[in-house]
Amino acid sequence: MVLRVGETEFKLLRDLIEERSGILLGDDKTYLIENRLSHIVEEAGCANFKNFYRKIKNLPPSEQLWNEVIEAITTHETLWFRDEYPFKVVQEYILPKYKEETETGKRSAINIWSAACSTGQEPYSIAMTLLDYYRVSGGEDICRNQVKIFATDISSAVIATAGKGQYDKIAIRRGLPDQKCEQYFRYENGFWYIDQKIIDMVTFKQFNLYRPLTALERFDIIFLRNVIIYFSDHFKKELFEKIAEVLSPGGFMFLGTGETTGGYTTAFEIVEHAGSIFYRVK
Known part of the structure; x- marks a missing residue:
């Protein structure tokens, strides 16, 4: 009732x-x-x-x-490789820079945070993107040794689901290219299971963005996508400032389509690549 x-x-x-x-x-x-x-x-x-x-x-x-x-x-709307452009930017713009820094000894690791990961499609899409890049430019072992993906959500239920890496037919069809499905998933008893090497790249944790971020480590890339639309203007301002503090110098942030830092913070500068807009901490 x-x-x-x-x-x-x-x-x-x-x-x-x-x-x-x-x-x-x-x-x-x-x-x-x-x-x-x-x-x-x-x-x-x-x-x-x-x-x-x-x-x-x-x-x-x-x-x-x-x-x-x-x-x-809370709303847990999600899909694989959502909007496509953030993953293209990571592969074409950010990773080549990080690879060069690694080769010159300026970088030893890449830390990424998926800050509203829902049932795992976003962090797993990030992991697949990185593995695809490193496979042709250094090897999967280098990727798994250097890359850490931290994925959080306020919902403990979706975090539990994400950690299993198990998806039904409806979820698997939402944005996942056939080639990625064949490469990184196996089908068993009506479900698709993502490869264990992908799961091992991601650490899932229940986390409320309203809490202080000071206990978190520094990140090179933060995906804060399709979540700030649910927050008040006051909290958006507060959250952007907190995000800026946990980004490494020159670190990048991705927001969802239609989301912006405009009017909330001056801690970021806009970066454009291939018609896509994302943000770099000043």
Whole structure:
């Protein structure tokens, strides 16, 4: 049964969700609260959203009930090689620079962060892109030894799914080229399983971007794609500044189509390659 949420309870829940995750729900998202949280409210033994708010407002973020709220609210839309251009830029523009730095002794590793990785398609697409490049310019072993891909999402459920590297027919058809499917996947009992060497290149972890990033290491490339659209302007400003601090000098950041740093930060400069726009920390 779908419970109805009053205006006061909606605002209280909306503000609490933003406070805990940075996710901003507009005034027109009443239906989303009702449709996605009603079953959680009932399972928590609450008769209505008012009682539910009272129950969760003081829960620490690590509590399972709070995690269920975040799981229900967040959107996990994803596909392989999404928009194509970031992977083309990495292969054609960034990796040749890093390879030259490696050969001259200026670089020993490449650290990449997929900051909203959902069920793993983005970090695995990054790993396949790098393996393809290194296969013809140094060898896969060099790639696996030098490259570290860190992949995070606020949802512990999608992180668990990503780590398995298992995809059904619908997921596998969303953007994955046939050649990549044949090269890096095996089919078994109705599912496609990504090659273990790809899985081994990625470290998955549940992580809330609202938390401080100071405990993270420095990254050369950060994929922050199709996630800031869900954040308030205030948190966008805060997040961009935090991202700039964990990027290595001259490091690169990719945003989603339609996302921009404009009006939020001056910590980045725009870089163009083959008609594509991405960002370099100043």
